[in-house]
Amino acid sequence: RKEVEQDPGPFNVPEGATVAFNCTYSNSASQSFFWYRQDCRKEPKLLMSVYSSGNEDGRFTAQLNRASQYISLLIRDSKLSDSATYLCVVNRNSGYALNFGKGTSLLVTP
C-alpha cells in the first residue's frame, strides 16, 4: 500500500465552483501534514500546512482526521489560476523527509 494515496483526477470544474480533494495516509505515527501545489514542469510549492483543528487560508480550507488518517483540501470560488496539481504530503516515519501522494490534477475552466 502506498504511504499517501490520492485520487489523481483530473478534476475539471468551472470558475467559481467549490472543489474538494481527499487523501489518506498509512503511517499513524505521522505528525506533519501539508498540501503542496505543483504547476506543470515546475517545482512543488507549499500551499498550506494542515493542523488537527483544521485551518483556513483565504479560499482554501484544510482538514485532518487522525482517527481515519484522512486529509482534505477544499477550494472555494475556484479561479483559473488554481489549475495545477495538488500534492498531499505527510512526513515520513523518521520525521523529517516527506512522503508525497501522486497528486490530484485540477483544471478550472472559464
Added chain:
Amino acid sequence: DTGVSQDPRHKITKRGQNVTFRCDPISEHNRLYWYRQTLGQGPEFLTYFQNEAQLEKSRLLSDRFSAERPKGSFSTLEIQRTEQGDSAMYLCASSLVTQGNLAGGETQYFGPGTRLLVL
C-alpha cells in the same frame, strides 16, 4: 534570487555515463533534501543532510547514487553508470530547523529541479 537553485536545469546523457548535479540551498538553511520525481508521480525522497551530515538514505538510493554536502552549504548528487530508469526530475529542497521545529514539520523549499534524460 535567494531561493534554492539547481544546476544544470537539464541534462541529457547516454546510458553508462556518470552525471553530477548541484544544489545551492537557501542561505543558512541547515537541512537539505534530495527527491526524485517521475512523470505522473509525486516526488520520492532520496536522502537528506543536516548541515554536512547525511542522516538518512532511502532504499531508492542505490549504490550508483552518492550525495555529498561537504561544507554544509551546497550539495552534489552523483549518479554513476546511468540507466534509462534514472530518467527523472531531481529536486532539491532546503529548510531551516530550529529548536522549535526539531520534530519535523518545517517548511521545505524546493528548487526548480534538474531534468535528466538517459538515452
